[in-house]
Amino acid sequence: MRKAEATGKAAPEGSGSDGKRDARAELKGLADDIISSIDRKENPKIVTTTRTKSNVIYDDKEGILKLGDSTEERTFVNVGQAKRFMQTMAVAAKCYKFVTENLHTSIRGLFYQLKYSLGEDIDENIFNEQGESNPLIEDLEVALNVKREDLNLNATRKGILAGNMKVMDSFGDERLEIDTARLGRSGWAIPSDVDNDIEFVDVKAKYVLVVEKDAIWQRLNEDKFWQKENCILISPQGQATRGTRRIIRKLSDMGLPIYVFNDGDAWGWYIYWTIKTGSINLAYIGSDIATPSARFIGVTMSDLEKYDFLKKMTMRASEVDVKRAQEMLGYPWISKHKEWVDELKKVIKTKMKLEQDTLQGPRLTFIDDYIREKIKNKDYLP
Amino acid sequence: MRKAEATGKAAPEGSGSDGKRDARAELKGLADDIISSIDRKENPKIVTTTRTKSNVIYDDKEGILKLGDSTEERTFVNVGQAKRFMQTMAVAAKCYKFVTENLHTSIRGLFYQLKYSLGEDIDENIFNEQGESNPLIEDLEVALNVKREDLNLNATRKGILAGNMKVMDSFGDERLEIDTARLGRSGWAIPSDVDNDIEFVDVKAKYVLVVEKDAIWQRLNEDKFWQKENCILISPQGQATRGTRRIIRKLSDMGLPIYVFNDGDAWGWYIYWTIKTGSINLAYIGSDIATPSARFIGVTMSDLEKYDFLKKMTMRASEVDVKRAQEMLGYPWISKHKEWVDELKKVIKTKMKLEQDTLQGPRLTFIDDYIREKIKNKDYLP
Numbered sequence: 001m002r003k004a005e006a007t008g009k010a011a012p013e014g015s016g017s018d019g020k021r022d023a024r025a026e027l028k029g030l031a032d033d034i035i036s037s038i039d040r041k042e043n044p045k046i047v048t049t050t051r052t053k054s055n056v057i058y059d060d061k062e063g064i065l066k067l068g069d070s071t072e073e074r075t076f077v078n079v080g081q082a083k084r085f086m087q088t089m090a091v092a093a094k095c096y097k098f099v100t101e102n103l104h105t106s107i108r109g110l111f112y113q114l115k116y117s118l119g120e121d122i123d124e125n126i127f128n129e130q131g132e133s134n135p136l137i138e139d140l141e142v143a144l145n146v147k148r149e150d151l152n153l154n155a156t157r158k159g160i161l162a163g164n165m166k167v168m169d170s171f172g173d174e175r176l177e178i179d180t181a182r183l184g185r186s187g188w189a190i191p192s193d194v195d196n197d198i199e200f201v202d203v204k205a206k207y208v209l210v211v212e213k214d215a216i217w218q219r220l221n222e223d224k225f226w227q228k229e230n231c232i233l234i235s236p237q238g239q240a241t242r243g244t245r246r247i248i249r250k251l252s253d254m255g256l257p258i259y260v261f262n263d264g265d266a267w268g269w270y271i272y273w274t275i276k277t278g279s280i281n282l283a284y285i286g287s288d289i290a291t292p293s294a295r296f297i298g299v300t301m302s303d304l305e306k307y308d309f310l311k312k313m314t315m316r317a318s319e320v321d322v323k324r325a326q327e328m329l330g331y332p333w334i335s336k337h338k339e340w341v342d343e344l345k346k347v348i349k350t351k352m353k354l355e356q357d358t359l360q361g362p363r364l365t366f367i368d369d370y371i372r373e374k375i376k377n378k379d380y381l382p
Numbered sequence: 383m384r385k386a387e388a389t390g391k392a393a394p395e396g397s398g399s400d401g402k403r404d405a406r407a408e409l410k411g412l413a414d415d416i417i418s419s420i421d422r423k424e425n426p427k428i429v430t431t432t433r434t435k436s437n438v439i440y441d442d443k444e445g446i447l448k449l450g451d452s453t454e455e456r457t458f459v460n461v462g463q464a465k466r467f468m469q470t471m472a473v474a475a476k477c478y479k480f481v482t483e484n485l486h487t488s489i490r491g492l493f494y495q496l497k498y499s500l501g502e503d504i505d506e507n508i509f510n511e512q513g514e515s516n517p518l519i520e521d522l523e524v525a526l527n528v529k530r531e532d533l534n535l536n537a538t539r540k541g542i543l544a545g546n547m548k549v550m551d552s553f554g555d556e557r558l559e560i561d562t563a564r565l566g567r568s569g570w571a572i573p574s575d576v577d578n579d580i581e582f583v584d585v586k587a588k589y590v591l592v593v594e595k596d597a598i599w600q601r602l603n604e605d606k607f608w609q610k611e612n613c614i615l616i617s618p619q620g621q622a623t624r625g626t627r628r629i630i631r632k633l634s635d636m637g638l639p640i641y642v643f644n645d646g647d648a649w650g651w652y653i654y655w656t657i658k659t660g661s662i663n664l665a666y667i668g669s670d671i672a673t674p675s676a677r678f679i680g681v682t683m684s685d686l687e688k689y690d691f692l693k694k695m696t697m698r699a700s701e702v703d704v705k706r707a708q709e710m711l712g713y714p715w716i717s718k719h720k721e722w723v724d725e726l727k728k729v730i731k732t733k734m735k736l737e738q739d740t741l742q743g744p745r746l747t748f749i750d751d752y753i754r755e756k757i758k759n760k761d762y763l764p
Contacts, residue, residue: 098746104604106597109742116691116743125694154600160571169566172606176566184551184558185575189542189568192600215488218536218574222486224554309498312507360491361498364480 023150027096030144034089043077046088048143049284051135056283058333063292065278065333067142074139084136090114090126091136098152104193106154107134142284149193149242159190159244160214162221163232164204170197180232187221190234194247200254205232208251209371210294212236212262212271216356216367223368232256239271242282245289248275252291259380261371264299264354265317266324266347269340272296277333296381297374299354301346307370313358317351339381405532409478412526416471426458428470430525431666433517438665440715445674447660447715449524456521466518472496472508473518480534486575488536489516524666531575531624541572541626542596544603545614546586552579562614569603572616576629582636587614590633591753592676594618594644594653598738598749605750614638621653624664627671630657634673641762643753646681647699647735648706648726654678659715678763679756681736683728689752695740699733721763 030046037044049055050070057068076085094113098105105113111130127133141148148155167178167188180188191198209231211217217235220226226233232251236244252258260275262268278290304310317325325347334340347353359367374380412428419426431437432452439450458467476495480487487495493512509515523530530537549560549570562570573580591613593599599617602608608615614633618626634640642657644650660672686692699707707729716722729735741749756762 101746103746105601105742105746106739108597108737108739109601109746112695112737112740112743113746115695154597157596157600167566169568171566172604174566176564178565178568182558183560183571184549184553184556185573186551186560186571189565189571191567193567214539215490215536218539219487219491222554313494313497355490355494357488357490358494360487361494364483364485364487364491364495 023144023146023152024096024099026144026146027092027099027151030092031096043075044085045073045075046085046139046143047071047073048139051138051142051284053280056280058277060333062287063277063333064286064290065280065283066286067284087114087126087132088136088139090117091133092140095140095151095153102152104152104154107137107148110137110153138284147195147242147285147288149195154192155242157190157192157243158238158241159234159236159247160187160217161190161232161234161247162187163208163226164202164230165200165232166202168199168201181227185218185221187217187233190241190243190247192241192243194243194250200250203232203251203254203256204230205256206230207257207259207375208232208234208248210234210236210248210258210260210275211356212238212260212268213356216261219360219364219367220371223365225368225371229372236271236275240275242285242289245275245278245291248294249289249291252293258291258294259297259371259375260294261297261356262299263356264301264303266321266328266344266353268299268356269296269343270324270328273328273331273334297371297379299356299359300381301343301350301352301354303354309361310354310358313361314352314354317347317353321353322348322351337382343381405526405528405534406478406481408526408528409474409481409533412474413478425460426467428456428467428521428525429453430456430521433520433524433666435662438662440659442715444669445659445715446668446672447662447665448668449666469496469508469514470518470521472499473515474522477522477533477535484534486534486536489519489530492519492535520666529577529624529667529670531577536574537624539572539574539625540620540623541616541618541629542569542599543572543614543616543629544569545590545608546584546612547582547614548584550581550583563609567600567603569599569615572623572625572629574623574625576625576632582629582632585614585633585636585638586612587638588612589639589641589757590614590616590630592616592618592630592640592642592657593738594620594642594650595738598643601742601746601749602753605747607750607753611754618653618657622657624667624671627657627660627673630676631671631673634675640673640676641679641753641757642676643679643738644681645735645737646683646685647737648703648710648729650681650738651678651722651725652706652710655710655713655716679753679761681738681741682763683725683732683734683736685736691743692736692740695743696734696736699729699735703735704730704733719764725763 034044049067050072055068055070056065059066074081074085076082094110111127111133114126114133117126137148162180165180169176169178214235214237220233248258260272262272275291276294278286325344328334329344359370416426431449432454437450437452438447441448456463456467458464476492493515496508496515499508519530543562545562547562551558551560596617596619602615630640642654644654657673658676660668707726710716711726741752
């Protein structure tokens with residue numbers, strides 16, 4: 001889908017809104033190109049954008065981490081690249097099979113299929129370790145401008161959601177309507193893929209609140225916070241998975257403001273920045289999963305001055321926390337914000353941290369008021 | 383609820399099926415007992431069953447790990463115990479408050495409430511570390527014969543379920559019907575508490591299939607395995623939480639056979655044994671969360687002889703795997719089964735392991751046939 005948009009090329013096998021046929025068409029296009037190279041007696045090649053750190057750039061205008069312009073060519077007739085070229089083709093062929101059969105698996109499932117592939121009689125594996133096949137999947141994502149999810153490869157899923165919204169999910173030939181306001185204390189488990197064969201309708205909420213910890217999600221859900229405030233309440237349950245980052249982005253694209261409420265330490269803040277600008281590791285899909293409009297409502301070190309009781313709630317920051325804060329100071333997309341520099345320097349200087357759970361100190365529902373007040377007063381960090 | 387059943391004592395504030403009022407009554411009973419001790423000028427005390435490893439026993443008749451008969455007394459007028467006694471009272475008072483207000487929090491939320499309790503002017507904390515408050519919660523669970531969940535303390539939740547079953551969940555004053563057959567690729571996220579204010583109705587499935595990994599759950603869910611086989615498909619998503627273990631037990635109590643399909647390594651097997659007999663750490667609630675009827679359908683080392691292709695799918699067991707296998711041989715409730723001794727010895731000897739994902743090698747749906755065949759042929763381990 002994105003490829004067709006980006007290049008203006010018509011996808012030969014259809015370019016429906018489900019994105020699936022596009023991935024299939026892209027895979028077929030790749031194979032066709034290689035066959036014609038061979039027919040023309042040229043050296044078959046794959047061109048992909050370089051994913052090394054040196055080619056990760058921060059796009060100041062868009063506010064996201066993405067890949068720069070460096071490209072890499074993998075050719076078949078090349079002693080150093082032939083094996084990897086063959087492996088990439090094997091991965092592409094499997095993905096084409098999965099997409100055609102309309103079956104999904106994990107990248108581990110793909111690895112075992114590849115390991116099986118050469119049959120029992122041949123004492124040679126296409127891959128020995130999953131560490132070999134994983135980067136080739138990323139190669140394909142970048143070369144074809146599709147996401148792993150479009151190739152029917154599920155990623156780890158984690159993350160929970162509740163709010164005034166309906167999900168039209170597919171389950172084989174069934175079309176299911178799931179009301180995310182009617183899932184009680186469970187909430188809706190965010191799937192790996194929130195793009196293909198799934199739709200979000202009746203999104204009546206006014207904003208999105210992301211809270212780092214599931215325990216806090218459960219607390220707010222019990223208070224019907226999302227119902228009272230008419231928001232969508234999401235917890236990534238720690239660091240956000242691809243699926244959770246993607247759904248936050250999609251809700252932002254629908255015009256909903258995104259507020260993030262995490263622990264007041266470098267780790268919680270890093271989770272926020274990962275949601276906002278994307279991450280270096282996933283820069284190759286930054287345009288899809290980063291949400292530059294996200295704002296941080298807490299916990300901050302400055303909260304210590306606003307809420308007196310928090311002074312006795314601080315914890316000692318670990319060495320890892322302090323080191324992470326120092327690293328974050330080195331990221332220009334963070335250090336261009338004075339507010340964040342102040343926060344990070346406070347952590348480094350005082351070696352303190354402040355968990356979001358502390359806001360239950362005075363009473364369990366204090367946390368609700370804290371969030372309401374922060375949003376009302378626009379008291380958030382960029 | 384259990385206490386009232388176990389002792390035949392009428393719970394003064396009602397003994398409804400929701401268990402909640404009972405926990406409240408138990409907490410009040412504890413407080414009343416202490417007040418009358420003081421009135422009688424006796425030294426207030428709490429009696430609890432010892433939770434140290436030496437008092438964990440394997441009940442061969444029931445097939446579960448539980449606590450033995452050793453008890454401990456905590457008295458107030460005792461230099462070594464006064465602080466802990468005071469702390470236990472503080473925990474009990476907070477839980478009483480939560481249960482009365484009908485609000486839940488995590489054990490971390492409880493800790494921060496206790497930290498806050500003495501007010502800002504007093505330079506002394508009831509607790510400095512959560513490591514101090516956690517064991518006191520367990521003390522209360524044992525002394526009052528209630529579960530943490532009954533005290534409105536949420537535990538970490540993890541685990542997903544799909545199948546022909548309905549959940550009647552409470553969400554404040556709302557009563558919600560959740561059809562676990564209509565949740566598409568997400569499934570139903572198993573909550574922390576599956577006992578209070580929640581019911582499982584229309585359980586039409588014939589058996590329960592537990593699969594260790596979420597990736598395998600997603601694979602089988604996509605194949606509509608639970609629909610075709612009319613089973614309930616659960617993944618603990620790794621080691622099973624209290625809530626997931628409890629729901630497996632509840633489904634077993636409803637007469638459903640429980641089959642477990644995990645990785646073929648000591649870790650996967652240990653997850654099985656934790657579901658089946660309970661664990662040493664949670665022996666104090668073993669009667670509630672262990673499911674002695676559970677059976678293990680794979681992956682086993684013996685599968686290598688049955689399925690030829692698996693021979694090239696093995697991985698090298700790590701040192702931790704081998705060490706864990708040796709430990710498991712030392713557990714009499716495991717080593718009494720010849721089949722398990724054979725399996726464990728094979729791991730120790732060959733230093734091999736076999737992931738459940740390998741069964742996708744020949745084709746993605748091979749895993750479905752493997753499970754069907756194992757169940758049909760009763761080819762499982764005790």
